[in-house]
Amino acid sequence: MSALRGTHFLVRPDLRLTRRRRPRRDDIVPVSGWDGFRQSAAFPRVIRSGVGSQRMNRFWSPLVGTLSPYVPGEQPRRDDVIKLNTNENPYPPSPRVLAAIAAAQDRLRLYPDPRASELREAIAGYYDVAPEQVFIGNGSDEVLAHAFPALLQHDAALLFSDVTYSFYPVWCGLYGVRHEEVPLDAAMRVRIADYHRPCSAILLANPNAPTGIALSRAEIEAMVREHSDQLVVIDEAYVDFGAESAVPLVAHHENLLIVQTVHLVLSSIAVVR
Ligand SMILES: Cc1ncc(COP(=O)(O)O)c(C=O)c1O
Numbered sequence: 151m152s153a154l155r156g157t158h159f160l161v162r163p164d165l166r167l168t169r170r171r172r173p174r175r176d177d178i179v180p181v182s183g184w185d186g187f188r189q190s191a192a193f194p195r196v197i198r199s200g201v202g203s204q205r206m207n208r209f210w211s212p213l214v215g216t217l218s219p220y221v222p223g224e225q226p227r228r229d230d231v232i233k234l235n236t237n238e239n240p241y242p243p244s245p246r247v248l249a250a251i252a253a254a255q256d257r258l259r260l261y262p263d264p265r266a267s268e269l270r271e272a273i274a275g276y277y278d279v280a281p282e283q284v285f286i287g288n289g290s291d292e293v294l295a296h297a298f299p300a301l302l303q304h305d306a307a308l309l310f311s312d313v314t315y316s317f318y319p320v321w322c323g324l325y326g327v328r329h330e331e332v333p334l335d336a337a338m339r340v341r342i343a344d345y346h347r348p349c350s351a352i353l354l355a356n357p358n359a360p361t362g363i364a365l366s367r368a369e370i371e372a373m374v375r376e377h378s379d380q381l382v383v384i385d386e387a388y389v390d391f392g393a394e395s396a397v398p399l400v401a402h403h404e405n406l407l408i409v410q411t412v413h414l415v416l417s418s419i420a421v422v423r
Pocket of ligand 1: 288289290291292315355359385387388411412
């Protein structure tokens with residue numbers, strides 16, 4: 151119930167909402183914490199009989215009971231804290247970004263191009279790859295969420311390091327992907343020699359998170375060559391903080407998938423041969 155700490159703003163429960171009767175400012179009532187939320191006269195019927203109640207539990211699939219949820223870091227409710235560890239930016243978006251969003255306002259009511267052709271072409275031009283090699287997602291978590299069931303679910307184990315992005319084991323649980331964790335060395339580095347073992351695929355964050363230590367492009371290429379019958383996925387979420395991107399390698403290796411994210415602006419992309 152920690153999500154219900156603090157003050158919450160609820161729509162008055164007696165309000166009959168229709169398409170025409172949308173909530174107005176004075177229809178919103180503040181309540182404090184979980185108790186306030188539960189006891190409040192404003193406690194909406196939908197919460198009483200819905201997700202917030204125990205009754206909903208009976209609909210959960212057996213899989214849900216086996217999952218360990220990803221635990222997000224603390225989000226202080228203060229405006230004077232910039233959480234660099236969750237990639238918060240001390241700067242606002244570029245005025246050019248704001249102008250582009252404003253210019254697109256009228257199109258936001260329409261479905262976007264499902265192939266995101268314009269964006270893929272722009273990204274392909276930037277990275278010097280073909281548009282067909284670019285896959286767009288809504289953040290790299292979503293791109294990875296497609297990659298796990300589509301590419302990483304095999305009989306043999308997926309390998310990733312024992313200290314890395316804590317979402318990987320969560321996706322494995324959700325998608326039933328067998329995995330083995332490969333220990334980092336004493337200096338908290340990924341040693342590519344430790345990945346010489348049978349596996350279905352390898353997933354590496356480069357630079358690794360949260361160590362920030364990166365493999366060089368030459369080391370990645372050595373790994374990709376050595377595992378030419380397995381897919382190697384390089385999660386480059388933090389590459390712009392100081393690592394060589396492996397994107398130029400996709401021109402020479404068809405077992406390489408690179409996942410990058412450009413928070414808030416371009417969302418997330420994957421580049422493959
Ligand atoms: C290594 C790594 N990959 C992927 C992500 C997810 O990025 P996105 O916000 O684009 O989904 C994160 C976010 O913390 C990350 O640390």
